[in-house]
Amino acid sequence: MQKRFYSLDVFRGATVALMILVNNPGSWSNLYAPLAHANWHGCTPTDLVFPFFLFAVGNALSFVMPRLEAAGTSAFLKKVFTRSFLIFLIGFFLNWSPFVRWDNDQLVFKAWEYAGANGTIIGIRILGVLQRIALCYLFASLIIYFFKIRGAFVTAVVLLLAYWMLCLFLGNPADPYSLNGYFGVPIDKAILGESHMYHGEGVAFDPEGISSTLTSIVQVIFGYFVGFYIQQKGKNFEMLAHLLIAGCILVFTGYAWDMVFPINKKIWTSSYVLYTTGLAILVLSFCIFLIEFREAKGAWSRFFDVFGKNALFIFFLSGFLPRVIALFRWVDHTNEDGKKVYTSALPWFYQHVCKPVSDNLKNGSLLYALCMIGFYWLIVYFMDKKKIYIKV
Template sequence: MNQRYYSLDVFRGATVALMIMVNNPGSWEHIYAPLDHAPWHGCTPTDLVFPFFLFAVGNAMAFVMPRMEQAGTAYFLKKVFKRTLLIFLIGLFLNWSPFLMWQNDTIVFKSWEWTDAEGIQHGIRILGVLQRIALAYCFASLIVYFFKTKGAYVFAAALLLFYWGLCFAFGDKTDPYSLQGYFGTHVDKTVLGEPHMYQGEGVAFDPEGLASIFAPIVQVIFGYLVGQYIQQKGKTYEMLSNLFVAGAVLAFTGLFWGLAFPINKKIWTSSYTIYTTGLAIFTLSTFIFLIEFKNIKGVWSRFFDVFGKNPLFIFVLSGFLPRLLALIRIPTEVSAEGKQLYTTPFGWFYEHICKNIAPDLRIGSLFYAFCMIAFYWLIVYMLDKKKIYIRV
């Protein structure tokens, strides 16, 4: 049944908007707890953003897969591999951008690897959010295309259990799911090299690493299966009620599995995939009920809708623009050691406008994030007005 689901567009757009908000606080030191990732085990609202987006990727895949199947295997493989490569390379471009950096008060080319004044080796991070999206989309598409719906269910269950087994068997026996005990870090160090990994945990550890790709693949598969089910059942209350039940069952199953295999975004555990998929289904079902069944839409849905029409472009721009503007240094003060300190245009806006609106610095940081959403919304709104949609 080929019906248009505006609610899926709004769901995807809302996910992109939330992704921009949590990635662009005024200060990482002053944010409300729900807008920060869980330190390790656990799941905050922020930890729902990425799996929701992968779920939305699967939803969209369900609507285009029939056309690709009709076009034949050669067309399908060309389309999937081309899109995978483009998204992966865009992610690598984003990590490397803007290809210049400040070093000893001089702008120099950002090399693939370099050593700082303290002798510490740095490098361009190879993996990241877009690279994970690319790989998860690629493998999920291949599984769905060649093994169909029943095979996709089997593969999904097998991958989740297989990844659990890998973590338990090859991780540190005392705590295989800890930062130090996770087996995937060794894989990433061997394949990627420490300078090309994420360093945000204080050590070389990549939350979008190679070994943790299994569960995100399943996240996309689940999104596909839900999208396919929505099309098959049509806009009926049977479809809607079954989705609500499925969402609740998966969320509780993920919580129970988390007692043995902790819910953890940074190593993307199987329980995390089940739990967040349940919440994604529940959220999407709510959107379907409000928009498709009750026709409750207007300014709020239109606001999110334009984000959903250029999701990849606006996500890349929201990551690229701050990096580019960081090349512009605005003098601020002189440190106790007599060194001149600088800020960036966005940093100046936070320090002089947002930071001063309330004594609680978290309010100013949140206000900055809202300003960033409004700024990027204006861009996608203008693109939508001109019917410009940038896709790969």
């Protein structure tokens, strides 16, 4: 029987908790620097959340792969394709939800495409976080199943190098790693359509785009390697030492590659994969040492553990629930132009409870995010007590 490492569950749960923290500030205009993404090149603690989660997906895959292999190729393909499709569909559902929107004072159906306030065409975004998780899980599973460990390693190296070459030679020669020079933008526009892409950068650009999915697949593969190695070596200091060395080597290699291929989350560069994987291994090593070797378990580990037991569900809920609550709004005040300004429960809570706690607006924004973590923790804690685990 496989030995379960509790530290892996805590690592995954802590990643989910941090994901909720950075995705739910009281105000996007008032963030402490570590809780904001890098503007373009570079890496903040917030930029570690998504690759850490993909790394954790690979860890989990290493524990279930033996059962999938034992079931046979047909059963494996059915399981992997079904799960990937469902996760992708849930992510797409989240993007479209709650299917209605306020248009002046009327609720109208959120159409596939519709005219925005300034006349631009707005559409439902096709890709997103869950969709990337689905695609990475699918392709990483197929690569590992059919190519085995050695073949998966070679494939990972080829993907990282090939992506570098694609960026360098297909991008704008003046600056191939810039927003305007990145080769993946025209591909996304041609396949997805501008109205169905992310516009958070002020233009049509998708940080979970088609091209950058190539390297994010490697994040899952590396997570699988680490999970597989931990199981093979067992709980001993040799295993821990090797993980620490591997983590340091990857961080150093990522930094070195950064000099010619900048660390960048938004286009998920190869240097970013190595750097964040290295950091994930180091953090996981610390968790293993603390929990498995020192047995320093307690309230702190249980706090994160319950997030990990319903990881995808609570991530979905943290994105879905605020959108539904926002439909129930009321007039907060009338501005100088005589126009009604509406609010709903969560913005009201931030404005009237969290924001006034400090003259520094970043403190109020952080307090709101912490309250959201507490709120969602109560949900997963209750689910854990009732042994309710929603799996896909």
